[in-house]
Amino acid sequence: GESVGLHLPTLSVQEGDNSIINCAYSNSASDYFIWYKQESGKGPQFIIDIRSNMDKRQGQRVTVLLNKTVKHLSLQIAATQPGDSAVYFCAEVRNSGNTPLVFGKGTRLSVIA
Amino acid sequence: ETGVTQTPRHLVMGMTNKKSLKCEQHLGHNAMYWYKQSAKKPLELMFVYNFKEQTENNSVPSRFSPECPNSSHLFLHLHTLQPEDSALYLCASSPGTGGVRYEQYFGPGTRLTVT
Secondary structure: OOOOOOOOOEEEEEOOOOEEEEEEOOOOOOOEEEEEEEOOOOOOEEEEEEEOOOOEEEOOOEEEEEEOOOOEEEEEEOOOOHHHOEEEEEEEEOOOOOOOEEEOOOEEEEEEO | OOOEEEEOOEEEEOOOOEEEEEEEEOOOOOEEEEEEEOOOOOOEEEEEEEOOEEEEEOOOOOOEEEEEEEOOEEEEEEEOOOHHHOEEEEEEEEOOOOHHHHOOEEOOOEEEEEO
């Protein structure tokens, strides 16, 4: 598969359990955040997004929580399945500066069947 | 799958070669991007095009030369690359470049190896 990063934080979860993936961002002016999933051999795929005026957003089996006070995002996956095994990236959208979309380093999620 | 295709999927080239990567999006988006993904760094934005105009160039060496003939096609021309340029090159597109229009759709990438 594709190498998306050495020494990535890794989370191993038993199938059926819930997963929580964390991300810290740096720019308090960022107003939009996105979670991406990257499976081996594929490009990143959009999972869910959240605007800075919200603190929680739910999708199908996924929930994103935003804590602006500590500049922290989390992605919760309910009832984790083998197909959830991938690298997960958070990204922040900045409306200023040269790099409008900044990606975190990623977390590798491994689901144990 | 995502509406963004990239060719070739794999490319091996020598340091004196000239090659081009191609990206095509079928989503009707206005913005297209090139990213570099290597083993030691997070995703690095290289170039941004919005309505065919280049709006960002993130201090990318001149041995990488982008071309955007229309909103659906994006090329990355490569010449005299270095081994450290070996990486996965990802193309993405989005409806626009502001706020929520920033949801980007990625292609599968081109795995480039420079020998």
